[in-house]
Every structure is written in structure tokens, then in C-alpha cells.
Amino acid sequence: MTRPNFSIRQTTTEDWRELRAIRLEMIQDTPTAYAETLDDALAVDEAGWRLRGERGIAAHATQITAISAGGHWVGSMGGYVPDSETGPLLVGVYVAPEWRGRNVGLTDALLTHIEDWARTEGSTLTLHVHEDNLRARSYYERQGFVATGHSVPYNF
Template sequence: MEHSTRKMITFRRINLGEGLLYKEVRLASLRDSPEAFSSTLVDAMLRSDDSWHAQADQSARGSDRATFLATDERPVGLAALYRDERFEHTTELIQMWVSPEQRSRGLSRKLLSFAVNWAQANGYRTIRAEVMPDNLRALRFYERYGFVRSGEVSKHTEAGVILMLDVEQAGALFYESS
């Protein structure tokens, strides 16, 4: 009889008081994939613990932002959304990352499903994501799950690809009871 050594992965919204947990996963994402984010590892490392706690607490409640975690004994993935005030009924997927050892196991899809369900429950019609054009894996992932290229120019870099997801149409694809 075979025994699996894989740990159970849990998915959830970040809780109040989990600033240091958020810091841990965010620093891991910036170490692993610095080219995928507009933030830098150095800037993130210079932030105070109080600022990490404040951001986690804001992401734990309300409808302006949310952060979802994938954890085993430690964080192995995250998806974070933030209301984009420039566009009505739009939230921006500002962070999406899964640790290298957990990739190709469905964690990204599950994190994205949490993001879509949260967006739908909070009245958002569109999820916007920005991806660097050389990040083909991310582009394929988002397009496979219904994101379409908008053709607009990135607010962070002139090279970023802006993708949009219609939350209503995506709801059936991502519906999962939690």
C-alpha cells in the first residue's frame, strides 16, 4: 500500500493579524519571480512589520481588497485583488503566485476561483490583470480561464499586457462552494 507524503493544501482568505504570514509569502514570491511583479524584493524587505499587518488586515475584510492564501504548513501561494478606482465595478488581480514545488497541481486555478467568487459576491463585473509579455506561462493560464487581451497600455510599464475577465461569464467556470 502506498502512502502519500503530500500535505493537504488549504485555501482561504487571509485573516486579521496575519501580516507576518503575508510578508512571508510575498517575499517568497518576489524572490522566486521578481520579473513578474512591479514591486521589488528590496522595497518589500524595507517595509515595517506594521505596514504588513495593516495591509493584511485591510485584505481580510471588506470589499475593496482581498488576499487569498494556499497553505500547507507554510504559505505556498497567493492571489490578491484590489479595487481599481479608475474603472467602475473593476477589481485588479495585483498578485498571483504559487511556489515552484507546487506548480502544475491546480493551485493557481483554485486561487483564481476564490478571486472570481469574491469579485462576483462583491459586485465586481470585471477582473483586470497585468502580465509581462514574456511571461508566457501566465498569459496562457489567464487566457485558458477566460481572460482576454484588452489592447490598453499598461500603467506600470509600456510592455505589460492587460487582460480582462468578465466575472459573470467566468462564474460558472469557477463556481466552487467554499
């Protein structure tokens, strides 16, 4: 089997339409994985989406996307540093269903980019995973992440 072809790059303000589309897709796919509801995402205007796209090149933040050879956005991850105590935080992780799996390698490639960025910002990369998101929890555990025992309520 040939490995699927994709590229990864940082987002820009000009990506706002594609960023909006993949964000809506990801919330619909796994609603409990994100601290934003579909209604909240639908209410964001163009200026708000442009600001989100700018995270790709912002100081102490990153937003990356995976794009198929056909030009379709098939994955996304972001990171930012909320404060010096927390350090780098992984957020907004999504891989389209048909691009998931170890044999594809997309999730690993996205995470490698985020981990490389995080090393420039601190010594630890942290993420939040909903307790019921077993697919994500299993993936992160395979990658060496460990549960801290600390939980944060999701408010929807």
C-alpha cells in the first residue's frame, strides 16, 4: 500500500475559509473533544476566523494544517503557551476519519511538528483529553503521554 500524500504547513489569515470548514467538521465529528460548541463556532465572523488563522505565525503559538495532494484540509493541530507555569499546550487536534490510522502517519506527522514547536517554548507539552475520548487517549498513551490525575470540567 502506498502511503497517502499530504503536506503540513502553518496557517495564515488567508486560510480563514478552510480553517472554518475544518473546525466545523471536527466539532461535528467529536463534539466532546473541543471546548467550543458547533453553535459557537458558527457564530464566529470572518474577522474571528482570520485571527484564528493568524495563530499559525503568532508568538508563543502555532496552528498547523495537513493538506491532501488534492488540496483538501485533512488534519489540524494547534498549540499555545497560556502562561509560563503551564507551558506549551496542545489544542484543536483533528484528523479526518479517512486519514486516521498508524499506516497513514498523518497524526504522527502533525504531532511531530507540534512537539518540535513546543521544545522552543518549554520542557513539557500538555494536553487535555475528554475522559470519554478513548481513541485520543489511546493514541497519546502510545506516544508516551501520561495522565496527570488532574481533571478539568468541560462547560458546554
